[in-house]
Amino acid sequence: xxxxxxxxxxxxxxxxxxxxxxxxxxxxxxxxxxxxxxxxxxxxxxxxxxxxxxxxxxxxxxxxxxxxxxxxxxxxxxxxxxxxxxxxxxxxxxxxxxxxxxxxxxxxxxxxxxxxxxxxxxxxxxxxxxx
Amino acid sequence: xxxxxxxxxxxxxxxxxxxxxxxxxxxxxxxxxxxxxxxxxxxxxxxxxxxxxxxxxxxxxxxxxxxxxxxxxxxxxxxxxxxxxxxxxxxxxxxxxxxxxxxxxxxxxxxxxxxxxxxxxxxxxxxxxxx
Amino acid sequence: xxxxxxxxxxxxxxxxxxxxxxxxxxxxxxxxxxxxxxxxxxxxxxxxxxxxxxxxxxxxxxxxxxxxxxxxxxxxxxxxxxxxxxxxxxxxxxxxxxxxxxxxxxxxxxxxxxxxxxxxxxxxxxxxxxx
Amino acid sequence: xxxxxxxxxxxxxxxxxxxxxxxxxxxxxxxxxxxxxxxxxxxxxxxxxxxxxxxxxxxxxxxxxxxxxxxxxxxxxxxxxxxxxxxxxxxxxxxxxxxxxxxxxxxxxxxxxxxxxxxxxxxxxxxxxxx
Numbered sequence: 001x002x003x004x005x006x007x008x009x010x011x012x013x014x015x016x017x018x019x020x021x022x023x024x025x026x027x028x029x030x031x032x033x034x035x036x037x038x039x040x041x042x043x044x045x046x047x048x049x050x051x052x053x054x055x056x057x058x059x060x061x062x063x064x065x066x067x068x069x070x071x072x073x074x075x076x077x078x079x080x081x082x083x084x085x086x087x088x089x090x091x092x093x094x095x096x097x098x099x100x101x102x103x104x105x106x107x108x109x110x111x112x113x114x115x116x117x118x119x120x121x122x123x124x125x126x127x128x129x130x131x
Numbered sequence: 132x133x134x135x136x137x138x139x140x141x142x143x144x145x146x147x148x149x150x151x152x153x154x155x156x157x158x159x160x161x162x163x164x165x166x167x168x169x170x171x172x173x174x175x176x177x178x179x180x181x182x183x184x185x186x187x188x189x190x191x192x193x194x195x196x197x198x199x200x201x202x203x204x205x206x207x208x209x210x211x212x213x214x215x216x217x218x219x220x221x222x223x224x225x226x227x228x229x230x231x232x233x234x235x236x237x238x239x240x241x242x243x244x245x246x247x248x249x250x251x252x253x254x255x256x257x258x259x260x261x262x
Numbered sequence: 263x264x265x266x267x268x269x270x271x272x273x274x275x276x277x278x279x280x281x282x283x284x285x286x287x288x289x290x291x292x293x294x295x296x297x298x299x300x301x302x303x304x305x306x307x308x309x310x311x312x313x314x315x316x317x318x319x320x321x322x323x324x325x326x327x328x329x330x331x332x333x334x335x336x337x338x339x340x341x342x343x344x345x346x347x348x349x350x351x352x353x354x355x356x357x358x359x360x361x362x363x364x365x366x367x368x369x370x371x372x373x374x375x376x377x378x379x380x381x382x383x384x385x386x387x388x389x390x391x392x393x
Numbered sequence: 394x395x396x397x398x399x400x401x402x403x404x405x406x407x408x409x410x411x412x413x414x415x416x417x418x419x420x421x422x423x424x425x426x427x428x429x430x431x432x433x434x435x436x437x438x439x440x441x442x443x444x445x446x447x448x449x450x451x452x453x454x455x456x457x458x459x460x461x462x463x464x465x466x467x468x469x470x471x472x473x474x475x476x477x478x479x480x481x482x483x484x485x486x487x488x489x490x491x492x493x494x495x496x497x498x499x500x501x502x503x504x505x506x507x508x509x510x511x512x513x514x515x516x517x518x519x520x521x522x523x524x
Contacts, residue, residue, distance in 0.1 A: 049456025093475030194311025213355030
């Protein structure tokens with residue numbers, strides 16, 4: 001069963017609480033398991049360029065059902081997967097995109113962008129598991 | 132001054148209340164005055180095809196600073212502006228997109244899609260003026 | 263020989279003088295004979311949505327070496343050229359795009375958008391012939 | 394307040410003076426603070442391929458509110474932000490794009506392309522501060 005609006009609001013609430021705690025303005029994109037946006041929110045003062053990065057992170061995580069930094073392993077030059085990053089309209093292979101789980105089951109994907117990579121990862125992680 | 136997250140949450144709250152009152156699942160897209168998404172929400176069971184319609188309605192209203200049905204007047208065959216609908220990545224000229232005003236000033240744009248056209252218009256209108 | 267910067271400045275100057283005389287803020291796009299932008303100018307308060315319309319008007323005129331309203335004849339429903347408006351990334355078939363001539367020879371194309379159609383036509387015409 | 398036509402003409406004048414001094418034909422793109430073109434000019438003999446580079450430089454600087462070579466730091470392989478360059482329709486991370494300031498305030502963005510990278514940087518810099 002796919003992410004509901006109520007569930008996405010819970011994800012958003014948890015991620016925003018972490019962003020506010022860290023004090024960094026980010027974009028938070030929440031997708032269902034087939035890559036369609038369920039919720040997007042851009043905090044005040046976030047860079048305009050990070051809207052698309054947040055969406056692409058959620059999309060990349062969805063496309064391969066894994067964290068974006070794990071997809072990034074395949075995008076490293078030494079992985080020699082030439083051009084892989086250009087598929088699917090562009091993959092984003094650094095931390096901040098990951099599955100959202102409830103009871104161990106993937107119900108959607110979250111992508112966060114706007115802070116330093118570890119901050120984005122931390123905020124996405126805060127929204128990645130709901131009860 | 133452009134729409135803040137707090138203002139967009141007020142817009143979303145008003146529009147969703149109307150959607151729930153009518154009982155129709157829609158997508159609600161809120162943009163700043165230059166066309167960048169501030170908030171997007173897709174209610175459960177809304178058609179996937181209506182996500183992009185909601186976004187393009189908000190975008191069309193922004194591009195010409197007027198309601199989408201007013202832009203639609205220019206898209207009618209008898210207006211003879213052949214091809215106008217294909218500019219700017221595609222215009223949407225029916226009701227459901229309009230400016231968001233506070234104190235008479237445009238602070239952003241809302242686009243709603245998922246219901247019948249009068250329903251979309253009614254829901255967008257509910258979110259189009261905030262205090 | 264293709265339009266030079268000096269020639270495009272002359273075209274721009276003539277078109278802007280007419281726009282100021284009429285008192286309508288427009289976008290003026292000037293292309294060479296192969297469709298690459300030479301000059302673009304957006305006057306203050308012109309609708310954002312009209313930037314792309316001006317560019318597409320110049321492009322459409324270039325693609326068929328005629329005025330955009332002449333291309334529009336082929337885009338009318340009764341011309342039955344189904345889908346023609348979707349070719350070349352989108353054609354624009356109403357007045358405001360036309361060749362720029364010097365000594366009877368086409369040296370480039372101009373596209374104007376922002377006013378009513380007859381205003382756009384008038385402004386483009388003002389820039390369409392240089393000495 | 395966003396860049397006016399008068400201000401953009403001042404920026405263009407300063408940048409072109411530097412380009413003429415150096416003796417290199419370039420494209421100069423000037424955008425407002427949200428990424429919409431205000432002015433574009435292509436000098437005679439500039440490579441066709443550099444029109445889009447100039448526009449994308451201005452856009453990249455806008456998206457992250459910094460010089461393009463600073464964005465380039467995030468695009469280096471060792472920064473490990475795999476795929477970031479493919480977001481937002483393509484980022485350009487080398488010198489020649491930067492904010493335009495007046496009284497210390499960002500009023501728009503300039504992108505220059507056509508010369509060697511240090512030349513583009515020098516020309517953009519000449520247009521980056523106005524009185």
